[in-house]
Amino acid sequence: MAPGVTRAPRPSLSTLTIARELRRDPLALLERVTAECGDIGAFRLGPRRMVLLNSPALVREIYVEHPEDFDRSSYQRRALTPLLGRGLLTSEGALHARQRQMIAPAFHARHIAPWAERMAEIAHRLQAEWPAGAEIDLLSEMNRLTMSIVGQLLLSSGVLREGDLGRAVTTAFAWEMYALTRPLPLPLSVPTPRSLRTRRALHTIRSQLGTIIERRLTSGQRPDDLLSLLLDVRDETDAAMEPRQLYDEIVTLCGAAQETSADAITWALYLLGRHPDVARQVRDEVDAVLGERVLTHADLPELPRSLAVFKETLRLYPPASVILRGALRDTTLGGYRVRRGTIALVSPYLLHRREAVFPDPERFDPNRFTRENERALPKFAFLPFGAGHHVCVGGGLSLMEGQVLVATLAQRSQLEFADATVAHELVVNLRPAAPIRVRVHRRSAQTVAG
Numbered sequence: 066m067a068p069g070v071t072r073a074p075r076p077s078l079s080t081l082t083i084a085r086e087l088r089r090d091p092l093a094l095l096e097r098v099t100a101e102c103g104d105i106g107a108f109r110l111g112p113r114r115m116v117l118l119n120s121p122a123l124v125r126e127i128y129v130e131h132p133e134d135f136d137r138s139s140y141q142r143r144a145l146t147p148l149l150g151r152g153l154l155t156s157e158g159a160l161h162a163r164q165r166q167m168i169a170p171a172f173h174a175r176h177i178a179p180w181a182e183r184m185a186e187i188a189h190r191l192q193a194e195w196p197a198g199a200e201i202d203l204l205s206e207m208n209r210l211t212m213s214i215v216g217q218l219l220l221s222s223g224v225l226r227e228g229d230l231g232r233a234v235t236t237a238f239a240w241e242m243y244a245l246t247r248p249l250p251l252p253l254s255v256p257t258p259r260s261l262r263t264r265r266a267l268h269t270i271r272s273q274l275g276t277i278i279e280r281r282l283t284s285g286q287r288p289d290d291l292l293s294l295l296l297d298v299r300d301e302t303d304a305a306m307e308p309r310q311l312y313d314e315i316v317t318l319c320g321a322a323q324e325t326s327a328d329a330i331t332w333a334l335y336l337l338g339r340h341p342d343v344a345r346q347v348r349d350e351v352d353a354v355l356g357e358r359v360l361t362h363a364d365l366p367e368l369p370r371s372l373a374v375f376k377e378t379l380r381l382y383p384p385a386s387v388i389l390r391g392a393l394r395d396t397t398l399g400g401y402r403v404r405r406g407t408i409a410l411v412s413p414y415l416l417h418r419r420e421a422v423f424p425d426p427e428r429f430d431p432n433r434f435t436r437e438n439e440r441a442l443p444k445f446a447f448l449p450f451g452a453g454h455h456v457c458v459g460g461g462l463s464l465m466e467g468q469v470l471v472a473t474l475a476q477r478s479q480l481e482f483a484d485a486t487v488a489h490e491l492v493v494n495l496r497p498a499a500p501i502r503v504r505v506h507r508r509s510a511q512t513v514a515g
C-alpha cells in the first residue's frame with residue numbers, strides 16, 4: 066500500500082442503523098451515503114467493510130483498470146451458488162472465461178434476430194388472453210410474458226409459464242435477497258422454515274429443468290433454441306459442456322433473463338401510463354411502421370421511440386440496481402485505501418441519477434436516448450447491464466426484447482392506469498412495491514386514433 070493513502074469518507078451512521086436500513090431500504094441507505102460522502106463512501110455491515118462507488122471514473126477504475134483486484138465476492142457467491150451452481154453469474158477465472166467464450170456466440174445478432182418476431186407473437190398471444198375491459202396485475206402478466214419468452218428461447222418449452230416452477234423461482238429469489246442483506250445469513254443447511262421452503266423450491270427447479278435437459282441429451286433433437294446451441298458448442302480443446310455445467314448455465318440464464326426483463330417492461334408500461342404524451346408518440350410510430358402486422362427484426366431500426374422509451378426506463382428503474390465486487394487484495398480506488406475482503410458496490414440506480422450527466426434526473430425523458438444524445442453520454446454513465454468482463458451476456462437480446470414488447474403491447478392494447486404513483490423496492494431486482502393494476506382496452510391500428 067502506498068504511504069499516505071487515506072481512508073474513504075464515512076457517513077455519520079451507526080453500524081446498527083446501517084444494518085437496519087440495508088434491510089429496510091438498501092437504495093435509500095446508499096443514497097444517504099452518497100449525499101454525505103460524495104463519489105466514494107465507506108461503511109460497515111457487521112464485520113464486512115463496504116465501499117460505495119458513484120462516478121463513471123470509479124466504475125472505469127474497478128471494471129476496466131484493475132479488474133484483477135476484484136471478483137464477484139464470496140458474499141454474493143454465498144447467496145447465489147446454492148441457487149445457480151457454478152454458471153456464468155457465479156464462476157470466476159478460467160472456468161468463467163471458458164464458459165463465457167462458449168456461451169457468448171449464442172447471443173450474436175444472427176442467432177437472436179429471428180427472436181424479434183417470435184417475441185412479438187408471444188406478446189400478441191398473451192394480449193389475446195386478456196378479456197377486453199378487464200383489469201390485470203401488470204407485473205404478474207409481464208412475468209407470465211417473459212417466462213413464456215425465456216422458456217421458448219432457452220428450451221422451446223412452456224414449462225416456465227406453469228405455476229409450480231414460477232413460484233419456485235420466486236421463492237428462490239426471496240432467499241437470495243435474504244442472504245444478500247443480512248450480515249450473517251443462516252445457510253440453507255440449517256432447517257429454518259425459510260431454508261426448508263427454499264430447498265423445496267430448488268428441488269422443483271432442478272427436477273423440472275433437469276428433466277428437459279436430460280430428454281434433449283438423450284433424444285438428439287435440436288430445436289432452434291439456446292439449449293441446442295449450448296449442446297453443440299465446443300471449447301478450444303473440442304470438448305462439449307459437461308451435463309452438470311450445462312444445467313448450471315441454463316438455470317443461470319433463466320434466473321438472469323426472466324425477472325429482470327419482467328421488471329423492466331413493467332416499469333416501461335408504468336412510465337408510459339404516467340406520460341400519455343410519450344405513449345401517444347409510441348403508438349403513432351408503431352401504427353405508421355407496423356399497422357396491424359406482426360413486427361419482425363427488420364422493423365426495429367424504424368422504431369427508435371420504443372427503444373428510447375425502454376432505455377430511459379432502464380435508466381430510471383435499472384433492474385440490477387446494485388452490483389457487487391469483492392476486493393481480492395489490498396488495493397486503492399479513487400486514491401483511497403480499500404482493504405482485502407471489502408465489498409465494492411456500484412449502483413446503476415444512483416449513477417443514472419447524477420445531475421451532471423442526466424439533468425433533472427427524476428424526469429422521464431426518452432429524448433435522452435435519441436441516437437445523437439446517447440452518443441454524447443460519458444462512458445460508464447449508463448450501466449444497466451454492468452461493464453467489464455462480467456457485462457451482461459444478454460444485453461443486446463434484452464434491448465431487443467424491450468423494444469419489441471414496448472412496440473407490440475402499444476400496437477394491440479391501450480392500458481388505463483389508476484392515477485397513482487408506485488414506489489419501488491429492491492428484491493434482488495428493482496420491482497414495484499405494490500401491485501400495479503391496469504384496465505386493458507383493445508386497440509386496432511386502423512380504428513384507434515391515439
Ligand code: HEM
Nearest residue numbers: 153321322325326329384385449450451455457458459463
Ligand atoms: C433488462 C434485462 C437485464 C438486465 C437489466 C441485466 C443486467 C445484468 C447485469 C447488470 C449484469 C452484470 C452483473 C455483474 O457485473 O455482476 C448481468 C450479467 C449477466 N446477465 Fe443480464 N440482464 C438482463 C437480461 C439478461 C438476459 C435476457 C440474459 C440471458 C438470456 C442475461 C444473462 C446474464 C448473464 C449470464 C450474466 C453474467 C455474465 C458474466 O458474468 O459473464 N441477462 N446482467
